[in-house]
Amino acid sequence: MQFKGTDNYVATDDLRMAVNAAITLERPLLIKGEPGTGKTMLAEEVAAGLGKKLLCWHIKSTTKAQQGLYEYDAVSRLRDSQLGEEKVHDIANYIKKGMLWQAFEADEQVVLLIDEIDKADIEFPNDLLVELDKMEFSVYETGEQVKAKHRPIIIITSNNEKELPDAFLRRCFFHYIQFPDRETMEEIVKVHYPDLQQELVKEALEIFFEVRTVNGLKKKPSTSELIDWLKLLMADNIPAEVLRDSESNNAVPLLHGALLKNEQDVHMLERLAFMTRRAQR
Template structure:
């Protein structure tokens, strides 16, 4: 069986690779947490590419119900068809719409199922999937059939920790927290996405990025994905290393809109710049 070690475009730390392979070996869902922008959703896509397994994505919203991942019975459409005398109403299966979990279980080959941002849904959402994810089967009451996994899917579940997940659900998962990468790892990530970037530019960009990220009082720290966006703009504008370094009391980096996403953080840096100018007088 193929093992996940990362891909050319996705740098996986040793701990992350161990977590993915352990979850696959155990047949348990991999629950991945970490601050936004650390590559949780992208991880599932890269596992799919690395293992050569098709990807099925289930993006959870605040209104999503667990049952929708199994199937939905369109009773309204069936009633309308019966009023029109449609022959297809005699078979209730015509009004059953398979959900993402059904698709994953019924697939002819092993797939990767992404359940993205599970913490957005109601607190009962994970509880309602306990048995289905554990046994990899469920019952369709309207037709009397049982849907069972032909090939146990690799399940990746992401969470931004907006809600606590139930202990019974956590017990059934293999857990991994993706920490924000250190400078060496972030350098590898950047080089994977922007090969050939000049060392001097990358060094200045990383230095300024970590200075900004470690500023006390910052409400939303810039993420890995925002660093990649910022560097893309730097390369597009052909900025020099000197352009990226703070100078003359300028606390804001160039093209800072790629990094700072709240008004409070902008005001914070404006105050820092004002204070810095005051100390220089």
């Protein structure tokens, strides 16, 4: 079983090798990279490419590791006991299965995405060490032992917002998605917009990579923002010539709201353009 990429996702040789290495080693694949480089989409495309079901566990700052296993709804049970419900005598009726449990009990191997693990508390990864290693856990309330029928393919993403524990890292296969170069970016654009005029793509990429090279930007535009920008350019039927002229005459790119996400970066580009125009006089 080898992941070879899909028609909807441009995977580099290194990335395909990392996915297949993690599958062979039966270890979680830890993916890091800039926001917008396709980390979450990778799990979707691995599932599609291998013909497997995808389960997604999106992590928030309030998420606890226990929620990935199961949750016991004691409040509902108390309410039902006050109402005289029959089901209150079976505690299993109040156990809600988490994503790990669902992945473990699946009749066929699934792909499990644990998305943005670094959003959670620092202890969150350590709280899953045994479950990810042994692929089993106990349900305290019922005494049930849950063991994976088929070891899931686990893909974990991180935006590097905080350091992950060494014990957790040792159990993962790691890959950092480098920001795409110009050639790879052209392939990505072609996947999304195969009929887009090459001149427009050329001009747009020129502006996009120029913006990314500006020192001091709080947030450099990402791949997903480039795709959004191109979509706007297409919607407004803006030809390459207009884009080129706009860049030479204005401080910031046309429809820059798709690329720049805060006022500091807009002001910085305006100042740089002003200084450049003064130097050319």
